[in-house]
Amino acid sequence: MSLPNENDYYALLEVDPGATDEDIRRAYKRQLKRFDPAGVVVYGLYRADEVQSLVRSLREAYEMLVDPEKRRRYDRRIYPEGHPSLRRADQRVAAAPPMPRASLPADPVLAAGLTHDSPLRGTSLTKVREACHLSLEEIAERTKISMFTLRCIEAEQFQDLPARVYMRGFLKQIAEMLRIDADKLLRDYLSAMEEWQSSIPQRKWDPIPKE
Amino acid sequence: MARNPRSGDDGSEPEPTPEDTIDVEEAEPGDEDPEAVAGEVPSLAGEILWHDEPGEKIVIVFAGGKGGAGRSLLVANLGVFVSRLGREVIVADLDPAGANLHTYLGLEPILPTPGSMLRPPGPPRVDRVPGMSLRLCRPPRSIEPGDDALRAETLTMAQSLEADVLIMDLGLQADPLTLDAFLSAHAAVLALVPEPAGVERAYAFVRAALFRRLLHGDDDPAVVARAVLAADHVGQLNSPTHLVAALSGAHPDAAEAIRARVLSFSPHILVNKCRTRADMEMVDGMVSALRRRWGINAEPLAAIEYDDAAWTSTRQRRPFMLEYPGSNLAQGIERMARRLLASTVRRESRG
Numbered sequence: 001m002s003l004p005n006e007n008d009y010y011a012l013l014e015v016d017p018g019a020t021d022e023d024i025r026r027a028y029k030r031q032l033k034r035f036d037p038a039g040v041v042v043y044g045l046y047r048a049d050e051v052q053s054l055v056r057s058l059r060e061a062y063e064m065l066v067d068p069e070k071r072r073r074y075d076r077r078i079y080p081e082g083h084p085s086l087r088r089a090d091q092r093v094a095a096a097p098p099m100p101r102a103s104l105p106a107d108p109v110l111a112a113g114l115t116h117d118s119p120l121r122g123t124s125l126t127k128v129r130e131a132c133h134l135s136l137e138e139i140a141e142r143t144k145i146s147m148f149t150l151r152c153i154e155a156e157q158f159q160d161l162p163a164r165v166y167m168r169g170f171l172k173q174i175a176e177m178l179r180i181d182a183d184k185l186l187r188d189y190l191s192a193m194e195e196w197q198s199s200i201p202q203r204k205w206d207p208i209p210k211e
Numbered sequence: 212m213a214r215n216p217r218s219g220d221d222g223s224e225p226e227p228t229p230e231d232t233i234d235v236e237e238a239e240p241g242d243e244d245p246e247a248v249a250g251e252v253p254s255l256a257g258e259i260l261w262h263d264e265p266g267e268k269i270v271i272v273f274a275g276g277k278g279g280a281g282r283s284l285l286v287a288n289l290g291v292f293v294s295r296l297g298r299e300v301i302v303a304d305l306d307p308a309g310a311n312l313h314t315y316l317g318l319e320p321i322l323p324t325p326g327s328m329l330r331p332p333g334p335p336r337v338d339r340v341p342g343m344s345l346r347l348c349r350p351p352r353s354i355e356p357g358d359d360a361l362r363a364e365t366l367t368m369a370q371s372l373e374a375d376v377l378i379m380d381l382g383l384q385a386d387p388l389t390l391d392a393f394l395s396a397h398a399a400v401l402a403l404v405p406e407p408a409g410v411e412r413a414y415a416f417v418r419a420a421l422f423r424r425l426l427h428g429d430d431d432p433a434v435v436a437r438a439v440l441a442a443d444h445v446g447q448l449n450s451p452t453h454l455v456a457a458l459s460g461a462h463p464d465a466a467e468a469i470r471a472r473v474l475s476f477s478p479h480i481l482v483n484k485c486r487t488r489a490d491m492e493m494v495d496g497m498v499s500a501l502r503r504r505w506g507i508n509a510e511p512l513a514a515i516e517y518d519d520a521a522w523t524s525t526r527q528r529r530p531f532m533l534e535y536p537g538s539n540l541a542q543g544i545e546r547m548a549r550r551l552l553a554s555t556v557r558r559e560s561r562g
Contacts, residue, residue, distance in 0.1 A: 014499065034496040041496035044411030045504050054503070 009061035009074065017075070021066060021141060028062040068141060108132050108178055119188040120180065122156035128178050129154075143173040153189075158196040167193065268301075268374055269555050272396040274381035274389055275416030276403035278308060281483040284521060284531065285402060285544065286380040287315035291530045292548045293376050294345035301337075301346050303369035305362055305392075306382035307354035312347055316340050317528050323352050332361060335368040340530075348372060359388055366392060383412065385419035393420050393478075397555040400479045400512060405490035410497070417478055421505060425451065425472050432468035452506045473505070479512035479554070481547065486517045512550055515543035 010017050013027040034041055035058065037051045046054065065071050105111035109118075112127035120128075129139070136154075140147045149170065152160040161167060171189055175182035271289070273282045283306070290302040304312040313320055318338055332351040339346050348369040350361050366388070369377055379396075381389045393399045401416060403409040426433050426440070439457055440448060448454045451473045458466035480498055485491045491514040498509045518540035524531040532541050 031499075034492075034499060040405065040407050040410050041493060041500050043407045044414040045500055 008078065009064055012057055012061040013065070015065075017079070019065075024062065024065050028058065028066075031058050066144075104132055104179060108180055119192075120185045121188055121192050122154045125174070125178075125185075125189075126154045128180060132178055134177070139174065139177060142177060143170070145170050145173065156192065156196075158193050161193070164190060164193070268370075269376045269398075269552075270370075270379070270396045271376065271398045271400065271551055271555075272379045272381050272393055273400045273402055274393050275383055275385070275401045275413055277409045277412045278383060280383075280402045280404050280409060281515075281521070282306070282380050282383075282402050283312050284315055284525070285400075285481070285483065285515075285547070286378050287312050288530060288532045288541075288544050289548050289551070290316070290345050290376075290378050291340075291343065291532045292545060293378070293552075294340075294343045295532075297344070298375040299344045299373070301348055301369055301372050301374045301377045303365065303377065303379040304347065304349040305354075305365055305369075305389075306380050307356060307358070307362065307384070308382055312380060313338075313349065314528055315525065316345070316347055316530055318347055321349070321352060327352065335365040337368070337372065346372070346374070359386070362388055383416075385416050387423070390420050390423045394424050394476075398479060398551050400481055400551070402481045402483055404484050405482050405486075405493050410493075413480075413497070414501075417501065417507070417509070418505075420478065421451070421473070421476055421507060424476055425454075425469055430468075432465040432472075435462050435465040436469055450505055473507055477508045477510050479510045479551065481512045481515065483515045484517040485514050490514065491516075510554065513543060513547040515540065515547065 010019070013024060013031060015023050015027045019027070032055065033039070035051060035054055036042075037048060037055070042051050063070075064074055108128045108131050109116060109120075112124070112131035114124055114127060118124060129136075136147060136150050139145070140150055149161065151157075153170065153174070162170075167190065168186060171185050172182050175185045273286050276282065283304075286302055290300045294300045302312055302316070311320075318340065321336065335348055335350055337346050337348050348365065350365045352361075354361050354365075366379075369379060379392065381392055399420075401413050403413040426437050436454060436458065439462075440454065443457075448457055451469065455466050455470045455473070458469060480494050480501075482490060482494050482497075485493075494511040494514045498511045501507050501509045516539045518538055520535045520538045521531060521540050524534045527534065531538075532544065535541055
């Protein structure tokens with residue numbers, strides 16, 4: 001046991017060095033809430049400027065640890081000989097990002113058994129992703145889009161998807177990762193979404209059916 | 212785990228050897244009205260770890276925070292709970308601001324007369340709560356602010372009484388007598404209410420206790436640390452972590468001693484009268500904040516829900532644990548009691 005080390009990002013967020021991205025995100029949220037400068041927990045213990053500097057350190061720790069590349073470099077720096085609980089994390093981070101680049105097919109759309117004319121929507125996205133040998137987890141880790149949203153995008157569960165403006169960003173990121181035409185994906189997917197949306201209000205405002 | 216099963220098959224009476232655990236069914240319910248205790252038995256189910264050092268009393272103290280944190284109620288009912296386990300318990304009232312444990316235990320107050328105020332106070336009073344293995348030790352009259360002699364005398368009396376457990380309400384001030392009692396207890400509890408003033412007072416008390424532990428006395432580490440702090444004119448050394456770092460160069464032994472004192476200081480944090488989820492989460496938040504700010508390992512003892520029944524039972528002047536054994540508050544107190552007793556065992560096994 002030792003006194004807390006202000007430079008240890010894991011200790012700052014109070015997470016284990018083997019923590020997953022999700023653990024880190026949750027821990028960061030929890031600490032931000034706890035050390036809210038206007039909150040009661042810090043009252044009488046920290047000066048206002050001290051809380052602000054703590055919150056800055058928390059953000060710094062979060063930004064470092066949530067980025068797989070930065071996190072790997074940081075881990076190597078603070079645990080050069082490898083932390084016992086770090087090995088899991090190393091395997092996890094090492095296994096995910098570098099591989100797909102090498103194995104990405106020249107034309108993912110053709111490799112997925114589609115033509116360039118076929119619309120890029122939910123099921124075709126799944127095919128392309130599989131042709132690229134990418135899992136949803138890998139996409140989630142790289143793009144920071146939640147697993148739930150990614151699943152909904154592929155399953156075309158439009159009712160569970162966020163607004164159009166967010167969808168544009170998500171789809172662009174996915175297109176970039178799968179190396180497909182982003183404009184075409186946006187056009188195809190968003191028009192499918194609009195089609196679904198236009199079918200909603202009529203149903204919603206239907207008067208009570210008469211017997 | 213009980214080492215002393217009382218089978219009775221061989222017809223011999225079992226030896227009254229100390230036990231590691233208490234089997235609840237064996238707890239003597241006392242000889243009062245059986246209906247009064249009937250409702251309480253289920254809430255005592257399960258075994259409790261027991262710190263068993265022959266001849267040594269377990270000392271548990273409650274201190275600090277702010278008035279109205281519910282210290283007296285917690286102390287009185289913890290006493291009732293432990294005595295229900297068949298142990299001999301002393302509760303001691305050392306709160307100069309509001310000495311009223313007797314109210315929560317259903318005992319008579321000591322009423323002064325004009326004449327008694329003119330004479331020197333007699334010895335501290337010790338009264339048994341009828342039907343229970345529980346005694347209250349209190350000053351013979353209310354403690355005037357600054358009357359340390361009367362408090363010290365009551366404290367000495369409480370410590371000298373034979374019992375298994377001594378539970379003390381120290382009040383909320385942070386004077387040397389209180390701090391020393393707080394620092395030397397087997398388990399020291401800081402009770403507070405989840406509001407800014409309560410939290411601030413609680414931190415102020417922990418700060419005073421920590422500083423006394425680190426810096427008070429004539430031993431080398433304290434003397435060296437005081438000298439180093441006195442030389443720090445800009446207030447750079449604003450946490451024990453910084454103090455230890457500053458000492459480690461020229462005074463490695465003092466640095467190590469101070470570090471050990473910081474790490475072995477672990478007050479229990481209890482937040483009482485919680486009404487929201489955020490209130491309940493404050494215990495962990497404060498423990499985390501204390502670790503970051505001063506490097507101390509506080510224990511998250513309990514978050515106890517606000518309970519209207521407490522108000523009613525106080526008005527009836529009956530121990531809460533007996534009146535409302537099934538209430539949230541009684542269950543919260545029971546969880547608190549189990550953790551406290553377990554922590555005294557852990558502390559012992561750590562050596």
